[in-house]
Amino acid sequence: MPSLEYHLRELQAVLDPFDPVRAVPKYPCAGWKVLDVGCGIGQTLLAPELRAAAELHGIDTDGAAIEFGRRRAGSAHLTLTCAQAEHIPYEDGSFDLVYSRVAVPYTNVPLALAEMRRVLKTGGRFWATLQPVRGELSRLGTGLQRLAAKTVIDSGYVLANSLMLAMSGRCVPRPWNGKYDTVQTRRGAAWLLRRSGFRDVEIFLSPLHFIATATRS
Ligand SMILES: C[S@@+](CC[C@H](N)C(=O)[O-])C[C@H]1O[C@@H](n2cnc3c(N)ncnc32)[C@H](O)[C@@H]1O
Incomplete structure (x- = not known):
């Protein structure tokens, strides 16, 4: 389980637009409901790129990280919940964007992808970093x-x-x-996403990971 120091370091990277290994979802998300799966203390949810979203939610299995994130967020509009990617505690079609940064590889991948698809609206956007x-x-x-x-x-x-x-x-x-x-390999990741019911699958290289984007069909 990553340490609190890890999460705080990642938060610094999220808040630094010049960080060379920064990877955050970039969408015109004004008014969107957004979910971060494996959110840690909610660091990526604090990215300026997500500021226009209407609702920001995060889940993680690490209860201490969730608790720290809740206290740190204070009045900021974040809803952080201790839960598993394989059993996301939201109703079908709840979100416009579901993303996961450095967490899908640590899950039961097919179950997590099925859950991420389930809680997306039809046409909703998926974004995840994967491990090469x-x-x-x-x-x-x-x-x-x-x-x-x-x-x-x-x-x-x-x-x-x-x-x-x-x-x-x-x-x-x-x-x-x-x-x-x-x-994952790029080809393997694309296959898994299509098999899980996503379309418009694209895989991009980034300095540390590769990034998969897709749309819920
Ligand atoms: C490397 S950290 C990444 C944290 C954050 N997303 C970031 O990019 O800085 C991986 C996170 O995934 C969480 N995680 C691992 N397995 C999980 C699962 N099955 N469901 C939800 N969260 C999980 C861990 O507790 C950890 O906080």
Whole structure:
């Protein structure tokens, strides 16, 4: 689970328009209802690009981060809830934009995508950052060089799980802690999104991740 320091660092990046690794959804979202899945303390919801939205909601499984985000937001108009991406506590068709920054890879991806689609209005916009394979291959390489057995085993799980997801549309949690992790290829991500009922799928490269956008059909 990321630390509070991580979330606060990301908040600084969100608020700094010149940060080179900044990645936030950019839509003309005046009057929109927006949901951030895996929102941490709600850092991305505070991006200037989302200021015109009518309602800003976030969910995360980390209760401490949600609590901190609620206290920090004070009177700012954020609704933060402790909940899982796989069981989003909103009704069908609630949102104009559902996005997720650095969180979908840590979920049961097909279930999370199905839930994100369910809570979008027809024609609503989806935006997510995904993890490219190269980062995991480099982690595996470092683990092998250093003979770090735990890293090699964990990386082996991530790569095998990602292959299974790309080939069958299913993924499994780590047997030792029940947490999910996957990396994606651009082609695999596009396939998963179309399979989950999205159209107009586009995948863009960004410095650290790649970004998937789509429309709910
Ligand atoms: C790397 S952090 C990213 C936080 C924030 N979105 C950002 O971009 O800075 C990943 C977040 O996803 C949350 N998360 C992981 N699995 C989740 C799930 N199944 N449902 C909801 N949130 C989840 C974690 O608790 C964590 O806050």
